Amino acid sequence: xxxxxxxxxxxxxxxxxxxxxxxxxxxxxxxxxxxxxxxxxxxxxxxxxxxxxxxxxxxxxxxxxxxxxxxxxxxxxxxxxxxxxxxxxxxxxxxxxxxxxxxxxxxxxxxxxxxxxxxxxxxxxxxxxxxxxxxxxxxxxxxxxxxxx
Numbered sequence: 001x002x003x004x005x006x007x008x009x010x011x012x013x014x015x016x017x018x019x020x021x022x023x024x025x026x027x028x029x030x031x032x033x034x035x036x037x038x039x040x041x042x043x044x045x046x047x048x049x050x051x052x053x054x055x056x057x058x059x060x061x062x063x064x065x066x067x068x069x070x071x072x073x074x075x076x077x078x079x080x081x082x083x084x085x086x087x088x089x090x091x092x093x094x095x096x097x098x099x100x101x102x103x104x105x106x107x108x109x110x111x112x113x114x115x116x117x118x119x120x121x122x123x124x125x126x127x128x129x130x131x132x133x134x135x136x137x138x139x140x141x142x143x144x145x146x147x148x149x
Contacts (some may be wrong), residue, residue: 003096007143012133015038023068026059034060053113066107074103079146082128084093087146102139 005026007015016127025082033055078089078097090106098106121134124147130142 002147004091004142004144006131007086007145009131011086011088011129012125012143015080015086015088018066019080020084022081023061023065024133026064030060030064031057033147066104069107069110070100072100072104073106074100083143088143089143090143090144093140093142098141102141103136106135106141112138134139 069080073090074097077084078091083089092098092102117134125131125133132142136142
């Protein structure tokens with residue numbers, strides 16, 4: 001069996017940046033629609049609490065990101081659009097496709113890898129043998145260069 005080629009740290013960073021741009025565009029569109037709805041609702045119900053508007057953006061970002069990464073990485077492509085551009089796929093440590101639950105777990109692990117460790121959880125991918133970030137280690141996944149076969 002051929003050893004997989006693990007995705008380099010910098011290729012993963014570029015793929016992630018592309019995914020963040022795509023997510024940003026999705027959020028901008030959804031936010032536009034929600035703001036239109038909020039305008040109508042605020043005229044009908046002026047007592048809509050300010051906290052709902054303040055929490056809306058973080059909840060929207062988290063929800064869209066969670067579904068974006070989990071659904072793409074557990075689908076038949078095994079990659080987000082950003083990873084597809086660079087020819088990368090996400091697999092289990094055994095080389096299998098991720099289940100939807102493992103996809104959600106991997107995405108939730110990004111919170112630990114990024115926010116709670118001040119991005120150190122992502123940076124360790126530059127130093128581990130299989131180029132795994134903390135979220136990969138927690139979820140039992142690897143990011144590999146797709147075979148051209």
